[in-house]
Amino acid sequence: MMLGALLMMPPAAKPSVDAFSREAAELRPLLRAVAASVLGVAPSHPDVDDAVGETMRRAIEGRERLRKGEPLRGWMVGIARHVALDAARTRTRALKRQAPPPASESSRDVNAADRVPDSKPSPFDRAARAEDAAELTRALDALPEKQREALLCFFVEGMSYVEIAGRLNVPMGTVATWILRGRRALAVTLEHRRNA
Amino acid sequence: MNSRLGRQESWDEGHASELALSCLADGQLDVVDADVRAHVDGCADCTLRMGELALESHAVGAAMAVMRAQAAPVRHRFPFAMTAVAAVLAVVCAIPGLIEGLPRLLPWIFAAPRLLPLLTASLVAVAHDFGASPLGRATSVASAAMLCLIGFALARASRADAARKA
Numbered sequence: 221m222m223l224g225a226l227l228m229m230p231p232a233a234k235p236s237v238d239a240f241s242r243e244a245a246e247l248r249p250l251l252r253a254v255a256a257s258v259l260g261v262a263p264s265h266p267d268v269d270d271a272v273g274e275t276m277r278r279a280i281e282g283r284e285r286l287r288k289g290e291p292l293r294g295w296m297v298g299i300a301r302h303v304a305l306d307a308a309r310t311r312t313r314a315l316k317r318q319a320p321p322p323a324s325e326s327s328r329d330v331n332a333a334d335r336v337p338d339s340k341p342s343p344f345d346r347a348a349r350a351e352d353a354a355e356l357t358r359a360l361d362a363l364p365e366k367q368r369e370a371l372l373c374f375f376v377e378g379m380s381y382v383e384i385a386g387r388l389n390v391p392m393g394t395v396a397t398w399i400l401r402g403r404r405a406l407a408v409t410l411e412h413r414r415n416a
Numbered sequence: 417m418n419s420r421l422g423r424q425e426s427w428d429e430g431h432a433s434e435l436a437l438s439c440l441a442d443g444q445l446d447v448v449d450a451d452v453r454a455h456v457d458g459c460a461d462c463t464l465r466m467g468e469l470a471l472e473s474h475a476v477g478a479a480m481a482v483m484r485a486q487a488a489p490v491r492h493r494f495p496f497a498m499t500a501v502a503a504v505l506a507v508v509c510a511i512p513g514l515i516e517g518l519p520r521l522l523p524w525i526f527a528a529p530r531l532l533p534l535l536t537a538s539l540v541a542v543a544h545d546f547g548a549s550p551l552g553r554a555t556s557v558a559s560a561a562m563l564c565l566i567g568f569a570l571a572r573a574s575r576a577d578a579a580r581k582a
Contacts (some may be wrong), residue, residue: 257467293443353483
């Protein structure tokens with residue numbers, strides 16, 4: 221009877237498409253910035269619009285994959301990055317198939333092609349390895365205490381800048397500066413490991 | 417306490433400052449004034465810089481999530497509920513057999529006080545003879561060596577585990 225009751229229960233409520241779309245649409249400017257940055261083109265470039273549209277489509281279709289408690293912003297930035305990288309790779313392959321373009325075009329496209337990462341794993345993939353995590357821990361330990369605390373509050377506990385300022389009892393601008401500097405230091409560490 | 421960036425912190429030579437762009441890249445829209453956000457929306461240079469900061473933030477956030485996951489201790493909870501259910505089932509299933517076999521078991525139970533010393537004495541005698549034989553001595557040495565090896569392996573495994581956790 222209990223099993224029957226369980227079987228008769230409706231499936232768990234899924235986030236409505238409308239609500240999710242509204243929330244995702246607010247991130248459009250950020251996604252546009254990410255796609256333009258990865259593609260190495262102006263934000264008004266048609267490829268950027270295509271990448272943002274594709275990101276929105278994938279996010280809406282795969283919204284059930286967003287884990288509980290996972291911030292939507294980070295999740296969608298990750299999708300935008302993948303979509304833009306795919307677009308950049310497609311463009312690189314197309315360029316290789318074509319005859320060499322005029323000199324001015326060529327230099328611009330070669331620069332764009334250079335931005336496409338090679339087969340080396342991304343910082344995220346590499347950080348999944350234990351030694352990368354250990355390196356990141358060391359880099360984190362090397363930061364001033366308050367900076368480290370602010371970073372952990374933001375990235376690990378998911379607190380906002382204002383909440384962190386309240387907890388650490390410092391002005392919000394100070395928190396923003398600590399996070400900017402600390403994040404830069406950690407990004408440099410990840411970049412060094414990637415190039416090693 | 418001010419919950420917004422000041423004008424001096426927000427602007428840098430007519431463009432959004434790195435600090436303001438960093439806040440926007442981290443999704444902290446409320447701490448940046450609307451005029452700065454409007455400028456970023458319409459400025460290709462600021463948009464690209466914000467994109468780079470957002471990618472940086474994403475990479476660091478993802479790496480920290482991995483670091484945190486690796487640092488978290490793996491907890492294996494003892495399955496109390498399953499064990500209790502299994503024990504109850506075992507007892508229930510054993511009841512018919514126990515009732516049926518009880519008359520045959522009773523003589524053994526009553527004979528246990530007499531049989532136990534006899535069994536122990538026999539085991540001691542066999543062990544004494546076996547220990548004195550060449551095969552028994554070889555077995556003793558092999559057992560000691562095996563114990564040493566197991567201890568060595570355990571020490572190495574615990575050291576590697578401690579290093580991984582650190």
